[in-house]
Amino acid sequence: MKIHETRHSLIRRACNPGNDQAWEDFVGRYRRFICYILHEIGISKDDVDDLCQQVLLSLTQSLPSYDRSRARFRSWLGAVIRNSAFTHLRTLKRRGIYLTKFGEQMVVKDSQDVPGELDALIESEWKTYVSSLAMGRVRSVFQGQAMDAFEMGLDGRSADEIAEATGLAISSVYTLRKRVKKRLYLEIRALTAELEP
Numbered sequence: 001m002k003i004h005e006t007r008h009s010l011i012r013r014a015c016n017p018g019n020d021q022a023w024e025d026f027v028g029r030y031r032r033f034i035c036y037i038l039h040e041i042g043i044s045k046d047d048v049d050d051l052c053q054q055v056l057l058s059l060t061q062s063l064p065s066y067d068r069s070r071a072r073f074r075s076w077l078g079a080v081i082r083n084s085a086f087t088h089l090r091t092l093k094r095r096g097i098y099l100t101k102f103g104e105q106m107v108v109k110d111s112q113d114v115p116g117e118l119d120a121l122i123e124s125e126w127k128t129y130v131s132s133l134a135m136g137r138v139r140s141v142f143q144g145q146a147m148d149a150f151e152m153g154l155d156g157r158s159a160d161e162i163a164e165a166t167g168l169a170i171s172s173v174y175t176l177r178k179r180v181k182k183r184l185y186l187e188i189r190a191l192t193a194e195l196e197p
Helices: 007-015 022-043 046-067 073-094 103-105 113-141 146-156 160-165 169-194
Strands: none
Touching: 007 146, 022 046, 022 073, 022 113, 022 169, 046 073, 046 146, 073 113, 113 169, 160 169
C-alpha cells in the first residue's frame, strides 16, 4: 500500500469483502492499538487476542456504516472497542470470573464515570500510539548522534550535558534536536492523517 494513499480509500477498500489485502492493511494499522486498549481495560492476556478478533469482526460488520461527519474515526473505533470489552466483561461477571477493578467498574450499570474514563484512556493511548509509530519512522531516517541528542533531550538532559556526552558542539546539539523534532512533528501529522479518516 502506498504511504500517501488516502485513509478514506483504505476504509472504502477494507469494506469490500473480496479485498483481502486492504483488510490486512487495515488490521495491520489498528490491531496493536486495539490489543493495547483491551489489555489496559483489564482483559486477561489469555483473552486479549480472542477479543481483538471479535473487535475486528465487529469492525468488518460496521465499517461500511462509519460516517466521518458524525464522529472522528478514533472515537468510533474506541466505541467499538469499549462495547466489545463491556460485553465480554459482563459475560465473565455472570460466570463469576474475577475482574480487575476497572473491569468491575465497567459492568456496574450505575457508573456514569467509567465510559468517560475509558474514552479518556482511549484518547490518551491513541496519541501515544501515533507518537510511537511516528518515532519509529523518525528512527529510520535519523540515526546515531542525531537520535542520541534528541532522546537525551527527551530525558531532560541539558544541551551542555548532551554535548559533553556525545562530543558534539552545543550548536550541533541544538541543530540536530531541532531537525529530529521537526521530522517527528511532520510524521505525527502524516500518521494522524493516515490513521484518522
